Amino acid sequence: MAASTSLRPVVIRCRQRLREGRAKAQIQHESGSQGILVSARLADLYDDIVLDVWSDAIEQCEDDRAVSGLALVAHGGFGRRDLAPYSDADLMLLTTRGSEHLANSVAANLTRDLVDAGIVVGFSIRLISEACMLAWQDPVVFTSLTESRLLSGSLQVYSKYFNALRQGAMRRQKRLIHDCVAARREERRKWGETNYLLRPNVKRSRGGLRDIQLIRWIGFARYGETDLEKLVKLGGLPEEDYRVLRKAAEFMLRVRNEIHFREKKSQDVLDRPMQMEIASAWNYPGEEGKLPVEQFMQDYFENTRAVRYASGFFADDALARPLVYHLLEKVFSRTISENIRLGPTHIWVPSAHLETFASSLPDVLRLMFLANQHGRRITHQTWQAIRLAMQERPASVPDADSIGAFLSLLSRPGRLAELLRRLHELKIIEQFIPAFERTRGLLQFNAYHKFTVDVHCIRSVEAATDLQDQPTAMGRRYRRLKDKGLLHLALLIHDIGKGYEEDHCIVGARIALETAERLGLDRASTETLHWLVLKHLLVNVIAFRHDLSDPQIVLSFAAEVGSIRRLELLIVHAVADLQAVGPDVLTDWKLNLIEELYIRTRRYFDTGNLPGSEDDPEIDLIRAEVQKRLTDNGAPASCFELLETMPLSLVTRSEPEQLAQQLCDVAAKLSSNSESICLACFDPVFSAMRYTVVRREPQQSIGTFARATGAFTTAGLSILRAQVETVGEDLAWDDFWVSDPLYPECPPKDRIEQLQSRVCKLLDSPDKPLPNHPRKWSSQNSEGDQVNVLPTKVTFDNDTVDRFTIVSLFAYDEVGLLYRVAATFAEMDVVLHFAKIDTHLDQVADVFYVSDRNGDKIFDPERMSRIENALLGTTHE
16 A cells, blocks of 8 residues: 555556546447447547646646647557557657757656556657658658647647648658558568468458558558548548458457457467457357357458458559559560450550459459469559459359369469469359368467468468479479379368368368369369378378388388379378478478388389388498498497398488497497497487487386486476387387477587486386376467367277287377376386377377287277277376
């Protein structure tokens, strides 16, 4: 109480008013009031508080003539009156030269009391000339000052300032508009280039409130007005765009208000838990195959799509090139098809034919095909006419000409993805592929995917077409594909089955058959399209979860693929799919595994040789290189014996020089009767430490992997990947890639030695209990369990390989999960022979080749059930 009573009366009064005002605004918001009305109420609340504090600040100098030279101006969001509950307040105190001394005194009292009252203030004192000069120099200042509003003080000073700002902006409109668009483009790069982000920023991501504000700022520079309704009357903004912008602004302001009220602070990121809370609070009902949160986000994406479209066209109009440029474009243009002209940089339809042309779907698709073929952009005037015509055109089953044009468009790389985005925004793709409509704005509830289903599919096409100019092996495979159109179509629809209870690959394959029939594909193309969609995850499953040195794995994959043509289609499809998921998903590690799978399968098709078989030349070549290095180093015979028993997966995991050194280190320690060995090196591919743990395990001993995992996990390290192998009959050879939060780069030598000692001590004390499972550490998945809507499951496979049962665990990653899984296998008397662990991002798909203590597969249903329940239990601690 002492602290509060020490505050000035105006602060106490305003603090109370702010608290009560926000509470009343929240009641109004929760009653379903429009977002714009709640924001206006909050703006009125801020006005009252600021004016109260202002009056108190100038009360003692009312008789000073210098007061007449001051004007208090709200700008930015406060000036625009679209405040959220915890927005800051941008204020500027305009002053004349003769009033500067008083301005500094008033400003100090004003800012102090407003901050004490609980309002975050952005404050500046400016002469009129200073304010305008800063606006011309900095687009951030300019955009904020365009929203200026007089709160109190001299109307004469304010009017002089605002007229100077308006007239100066219109004189400098070309540069100011360019700078505003560039600044907004840079902001989008930071917060999201697409409006279909899974965790969008309501204000700053593409299609957000900032893009509506961009129209206001450009409007001020061109017409001296920021009000959208006035821009319509001035002919600058189409009336249809005005209607969709008002609707979108209302929706997004309400969303932003909801976030602020729930967070009790300024927060504009619509993360996944918040999405679920809002969907529930706003009573989205959900429907078969679609969660309430997915319905809510589809509404969100539909509104941001409309904003993106309208703001993009408004900005394009404002940035239109000068008349001389258009004259030169026309002079050097030529007719390349009926009613279509091609210039040096653009392609267009002459105005006389545009109205009829724009309403014809086959003609529009023909234009897009030619634009793609010649690498030209469609002019703004032509595209705007198409956009308006297609909005009015009723959806219908496309005719043969339209289908032919669509398939022709798909057949060429070029700017295909950009054109598909335009077709998607015009809702044309779904006329050819009706099921694509359902993917619009459809969420993918995992951190693995960054984009909605529709955006991911189009980005997959883009990732494939980007290979056209890449000098890589994958680029060469893409270029030699004769049926690129089929690949592009498969990528466009490969995830179209998501959102149903049934496996999305199976649903997607059915839709692929329907699509093929609708598009009139021949039988061979139909079968290939169906197969690509059905099996589009096969490469990931084989490459990332299985032992590629096992001949059975490669043979079964080759049998599934059936031909070199299908192999290349599937491999390129897999790479494009992963590339489109999000940043850093297609790592060098994954690309190398995919390449390894391709090379081994292609070799089998070409020669009949399988990896790991007696006639596999790869083993001989690599081992010969390692043997040469061992010989040059004078290595003992035990090193050569170890090399001969190593599986191909281990032989190819390291460079020959590194592997030779590992063999020497391991052989030396084994000869000195060391029970456990832990080697370490830094892996630049992962930017992580790779620890190699080697230990003899006579008579199928159990627990080595669990103890090694426990040593790393309980030391606070995160295990990124692990692979478990067996060398010979009894030598466990386990590799762990770990990140150390204490050392983001390579840790110092003493830290490495400490961890090596920790691992060996734990392994050499098998009778000691395992360390306690970590239960209280926070998960990497910071958004909480409420967004983990995909099922956790365990599968058993006794068919793929002869010797082992393959156990797969699909779960959301948690700190310590791998350790708990490994310990559970040990407790269940299960022997690990091989494992691939991938804990990238939030979902893991860990694969274990296991047997019982006698080396037999696990067939007993009751035992499998006990193991399954125990493993599922590790994910719920």
